[in-house]
Amino acid sequence: MTPETLDVDGLLDDPARRVVVCCGSGGVGKTTTAAALGLRAAERGRRTVVITVDPARRLAQSMGLESLDNTPRRVPLPEGTPGELHAMMLDMKRTFDQVVEEHADPERARQILDNSFYETLSTSFSGTQEYMAMERLGQLRESDEWDLVVVDTPPSRSALDFLDAPERLGRFLNGRLMRFLTAPAGSGPLRLLGAGVGMVTSVIGKLVGTQFLNDLRSFTAAFETVFGGFQERAERTYRLLQDPGTAFLVVAAPEPDAMREAAFFVERLDSDRMPLAGLVLNRTHPLPEGPAARLGPEEAEQAAETLSCDGGHPVAEAALRLHAERARTRERELLLRDRLLTAHPGVRVTEVAALAGDVHDLTGLRWVGARLAGGGPATEGAADAE
Amino acid sequence: MSECEHRSPSSWDPCADARLHIVTGKGGTGKTTAAAALATALASGGGRTLLVEVEGRQGVTALLERSPLPHEERPMLSAPGGGTVSVLAADPESALMEYLELFYGMRRAGQALTRLGAVDFATTVAPGVRDVLLTGKATEAVRRREGHRGRMSSTPPGSPFAYDAVVMDAPPTGRIGRFLDVNSEVAGLARVGPVHDHAERAAEVIRSERTRVHVVTLLEEMPAQETADGLDEIAGLGLHPGAVLINMVRPQLLGSADVEAAHAGTLDRASLVAGLAAAGLPEPGDLAAGLQGELHTHAVRTELEERIRGELASLGRPVLELPRLARCSGEQAVQRLAGALTEQGVRR
Numbered sequence: 039m040t041p042e043t044l045d046v047d048g049l050l051d052d053p054a055r056r057v058v059v060c061c062g063s064g065g066v067g068k069t070t071t072a073a074a075l076g077l078r079a080a081e082r083g084r085r086t087v088v089i090t091v092d093p094a095r096r097l098a099q100s101m102g103l104e105s106l107d108n109t110p111r112r113v114p115l116p117e118g119t120p121g122e123l124h125a126m127m128l129d130m131k132r133t134f135d136q137v138v139e140e141h142a143d144p145e146r147a148r149q150i151l152d153n154s155f156y157e158t159l160s161t162s163f164s165g166t167q168e169y170m171a172m173e174r175l176g177q178l179r180e181s182d183e184w185d186l187v188v189v190d191t192p193p194s195r196s197a198l199d200f201l202d203a204p205e206r207l208g209r210f211l212n213g214r215l216m217r218f219l220t221a222p223a224g225s226g227p228l229r230l231l232g233a234g235v236g237m238v239t240s241v242i243g244k245l246v247g248t249q250f251l252n253d254l255r256s257f258t259a260a261f262e263t264v265f266g267g268f269q270e271r272a273e274r275t276y277r278l279l280q281d282p283g284t285a286f287l288v289v290a291a292p293e294p295d296a297m298r299e300a301a302f303f304v305e306r307l308d309s310d311r312m313p314l315a316g317l318v319l320n321r322t323h324p325l326p327e328g329p330a331a332r333l334g335p336e337e338a339e340q341a342a343e344t345l346s347c348d349g350g351h352p353v354a355e356a357a358l359r360l361h362a363e364r365a366r367t368r369e370r371e372l373l374l375r376d377r378l379l380t381a382h383p384g385v386r387v388t389e390v391a392a393l394a395g396d397v398h399d400l401t402g403l404r405w406v407g408a409r410l411a412g413g414g415p416a417t418e419g420a421a422d423a424e
Numbered sequence: 425m426s427e428c429e430h431r432s433p434s435s436w437d438p439c440a441d442a443r444l445h446i447v448t449g450k451g452g453t454g455k456t457t458a459a460a461a462l463a464t465a466l467a468s469g470g471g472r473t474l475l476v477e478v479e480g481r482q483g484v485t486a487l488l489e490r491s492p493l494p495h496e497e498r499p500m501l502s503a504p505g506g507g508t509v510s511v512l513a514a515d516p517e518s519a520l521m522e523y524l525e526l527f528y529g530m531r532r533a534g535q536a537l538t539r540l541g542a543v544d545f546a547t548t549v550a551p552g553v554r555d556v557l558l559t560g561k562a563t564e565a566v567r568r569r570e571g572h573r574g575r576m577s578s579t580p581p582g583s584p585f586a587y588d589a590v591v592m593d594a595p596p597t598g599r600i601g602r603f604l605d606v607n608s609e610v611a612g613l614a615r616v617g618p619v620h621d622h623a624e625r626a627a628e629v630i631r632s633e634r635t636r637v638h639v640v641t642l643l644e645e646m647p648a649q650e651t652a653d654g655l656d657e658i659a660g661l662g663l664h665p666g667a668v669l670i671n672m673v674r675p676q677l678l679g680s681a682d683v684e685a686a687h688a689g690t691l692d693r694a695s696l697v698a699g700l701a702a703a704g705l706p707e708p709g710d711l712a713a714g715l716q717g718e719l720h721t722h723a724v725r726t727e728l729e730e731r732i733r734g735e736l737a738s739l740g741r742p743v744l745e746l747p748r749l750a751r752c753s754g755e756q757a758v759q760r761l762a763g764a765l766t767e768q769g770v771r772r
């Protein structure tokens with residue numbers, strides 16, 4: 039099966055393309071891909087901003103990012119680079135604070151920001167990071183300062199979290215239990231359930247403490263005024279994701295779990311009418327061209343056995359065993375890829391071979407960008423970065 | 425395991441006394457797999473261990489290719505030389521029900537709370553509560569003595585422990601500090617009541633010398649960095665670091681001289697061609713060119729791995745290695761990994 043090739047340069051060069059979102063399950067290379075695409079777009083002449091989330095320290099440093107910072111910073115690129123690259127590291131708490139400040143009058147904003155529950159919500163609530171990544175994307179897109187906004191998505195086990203978490207957070211903040219617990223005693227909408235309002239409140243109070251419940255109450259009261267604006271913003275960003283000027287790239291490592299997640303995400307984009315550009319298969323193990331590509335794992339293993347009986351050719355024997363392992367890995371990778379393509383025909387694919395080391399500087403990013411745009415695999419031989 | 429021969433078998437010793445083994449590491453490095461292997465190794469030769477998972481993902485049953493468990497302890501794995509590993513998929517909701525019943529006799533109330541989503545709510549607004557409930561399940565099993573299930577308030581000190589050791593498949597390094605810092609987590613919450621008392625008891629076990637926090641890593645830069653950071657954080661909290669478990673270690677096919685040559689590109693092509701010809705392979709010349717490229721990649725990778733291995737060794741913790749298996753699920757795979765640990769001196 040030969041997959042249709044994803045034309046990454048065509049994607050980056052299209053002036054109508056304003057947003058590229060890199061999604062995928064944990065650790066597959068979303069941040070690396072986003073940064074590499076941003077760099078490549080800049081080098082192809084676009085004024086680009088990349089929103090990264092939790093980048094590896096060395097990668098961040100190589101782009102001149104030293105700490106969480108919501109303001110895009112210009113990444114110094116060689117003279118003569120036709121475009122610009124700006125990068126930022128999402129600071130979810132800061133973003134959340136800004137949203138609150140924007141939607142509430144100063145006094146109410148203070149009440150919210152000082153509330154102890156707000157601390158939990160803005161730093162360790164699952165879903166907040168996704169919500170804030172979307173929020174920041176919406177802001178940067180609306181500012182119209184950029185030709186292209188490339189967005190990395192938060193680390194999460196499931197790729198779908200990026201689309202689901204913001205709504206989950208909204209539902210929670212506006213949820214019936216929240217209203218119920220924070221309404222004046224006995225007047226909540228759950229009263230009819232007859233569950234014993236006092237009992238529920240008292241048990242929750244025992245668990246989290248009454249002080250905490252009080253904080254929660256004052257938080258909800260203050261937040262109520264902000265909530266509408268908050269929700270509306272999120273909905274607008276969600277619609278932006280459906281815009282034809284947006285392109286989703288689903289990043290996956292060639293492993294069963296990541297590929298399954300990728301398939302879920304492809305389906306989800308389809309049902310939410312969001313534009314999928316294609317699949318990035320990252321950290322693959324292509325075989326060298328020539329006869330090595332045709333030497334199957336069993337054959338290689340057998341040849342190694344023959345040599346091991348005779349002795350005398352230890353390096354050839356090791357090379358054959360190594361090749362057998364690599365060829366087996368490659369077979370598995372292609373099987374996984376083809377399984378996804380059979381279920382989702384027409385998905386365009388680009389492949390990036392695994393480098394020996396991490397990708398932590400502009401040279402590495404440039405190499406990844408070239409692989410992304412090259413469509414076909416190539417081993418790292420030429421770019422061992424070390 | 426040839427790749428493990430040079431490990432010193434005594435390196436595990438400081439951890440042999442531990443009753444609670446907490447296994448963390450970067451996401452996806454093999455925490456669940458390593459925790460299962462460790463629980464099995466610790467049960468070998470007639471022991472009883474409990475493997476507790478706390479992330480609500482039924483990772484252990486997936487690893488063992490079994491269907492999901494109810495939230496109760498049950499024997500699921502047998503260890504080499506006799507021995508049983510029980511598994512518990514702990515979940516905050518059922519843990520809370522147990523405690524409400526135990527302390528308040530509030531079974532019905534508990535059910536009503538569940539129906540309303542109140543437990544979910546409470547553990548969402550106050551994640552510390554959830555963590556305490558989960559660590560509490562593990563620490564209760566650590567303290568439990570035979571014949572006194574669940575009543576840790578009335579353990580007769582004489583009778584033997586229900587488990588020789590408890591192994592926890594814990595959250596990843598990014599969240600482990602917060603997860604284990606039980607006391608400060610609930611400091612801002614209820615000052616009385618079941619959760620608070622419970623937190624105190626859990627904290628006592630977690631801080632004890634007989635609890636060790638092990639970190640799983642790969643021979644890759646990010647997981648190794650997280651290992652170093654994680655161990656620092658653990659020590660900073662006054663907890664006791666355990667071993668570094670290097671997972672998915674590949675066998676070393678080339679001697680170090682050949683690795684160097686392959687990296688430098690000075691590997692003798694003619695002898696490679698001769699070897700391939702001797703094996704009867706067609707087009708040995710062109711084939712050798714391709715394989716040499718693969719050898720080069722391998723050599724670069726190997727040298728990087730050696731550097732990382734050195735960095736991990738310099739952290740001053742016992743280092744254990746687990747081989748990469750072609751197929752890493754099912755009871756047999758876990759037993760093989762457990763065997764590798766036992767060979768490296770892991771015992772209770």
Ligand SMILES: Nc1ncnc2c1ncn2[C@@H]1O[C@H](COP(=O)(O)OP(=O)(O)OP(=O)(O)O)[C@@H](O)[C@H]1O
Binds near residue numbers: 071320321393645
């Ligand atoms: N093609 C590649 N070859 C070698 N290493 C790679 C490649 N792509 C990414 N990496 C490395 O893999 C690690 C994970 O990559 P990255 O941080 O981009 O993933 P992610 O999907 O953003 O992860 P998370 O879900 O944690 O945010 C990094 O150390 C990165 O340098």
Ligand SMILES: Nc1ncnc2c1ncn2[C@@H]1O[C@H](COP(=O)(O)OP(=O)(O)OP(=O)(O)O)[C@@H](O)[C@H]1O
Binds near residue numbers: 451453456458596748
């Ligand atoms: N020694 C090994 N050899 C081969 N594959 C392995 C090995 N250890 C783990 N794996 C595989 O790596 C993947 C991740 O392993 P596992 O689920 O144990 O990691 P984890 O750290 O618990 O992940 P998570 O952070 O998602 O909980 C699984 O597919 C597993 O089969």
Ligand SMILES: [Mg+2]
Binds near residue numbers: 069070091093191193
């Ligand atoms: Mg990332």
Ligand SMILES: [Mg+2]
Binds near residue numbers: 455593
């Ligand atoms: Mg796990």
